[in-house]
Amino acid sequence: MAKSTRAPWERSNPRKRAGKSSKHLSPAQKSAAKARAHRAGRRYPNLVDNMRMAAKKKSSKKKSSKKTSKSKASKAKSTTSAKKTRKRNAKKAKSRKHRASAREKDPRGGLTAAGRKAFARKQGAHLRPGVTKPESEMTPQEMRRKGSWAVRFYGRAKLPPLVDGKGQPTRHALSAHAWGEPVPKTVAAARRIAAKGERLLARYRRAKVRA
Incomplete structure (x- = not known):
């Protein structure tokens, strides 16, 4: 569309042609327009200085809009970055916990020395390694410890699962290895322990009576 060569004051108000109400300058803008006219040696009010102030208003609105958009984009980026950082840190913490757990559990059953130390730190209980000696070499206290463990783990009315869905022994079943017993895969084997x-x-009770 070709621009009109007529001066603005010779053209009709485009807002009126569009059926829109005219926009008015604020008192501050009028003061600025008046000062501008005074510096240029023009009488005021005049259309030139008013149009200049109106154009500045539009320009400042656009800049403000751009700043707001940039601010929103920056905020969104910052939020996304923070979420990613939290997710990454959570993943690292989970990985560290998993590695620590792997170090603390003996894959053959029971806890490792590191696991017993960790348990002592968390629970305040002093765990000792399971008794794996032959029965003939056990002291009365070792008989009591192993007997108590065997009854507590495998003498309960309802046993936890001894094998998982893949047919592999569970941690409960593997604990027998830490006490020098065959790992039970059936209830009957657990009851024998x-x-x-x-x-x-x-x-142990007989030895205690004799003592």
Whole structure:
């Protein structure tokens, strides 16, 4: 569309042609327009200085809009970055926890020395390694410890699962290895360990009476 060569004051108000109400300058803009006219040696009010002030108003609005958009984009970017950082840190923490857990658990069953130390730190309990000696070499206290463990783990009325969905022994079943017993995969095998525990406790009680 070709621009009109007529001066603005010779053209009709485009807002009126569009059926829109005219926009008015604020008192501050009028003062600025008046000062501008005075510096240029023009009489005021005049259309030139008013148009200049109106154009500045539009320009400042655009700049403000751009700043707001940039601010929003920056804020969104910052939020996304913070979320990513939190997610990354959570993943690292989970990985560290998993590695620590792997170090603390003996894959063959029971806890490692590091695991017993960690348990002592968290629970305040002093755990000792399981008794793996033959029955003939056990002291009365060792009989009591192993017997108590066997009855507690495998003598309960309802046993936890001894094998998982893949047929592999669970941690509960693997604990038998830490005490020098065959890892039970059936309830009957678990009950045999419990029965052995009962015998050890009976021997401990007899030894205690004799002492």
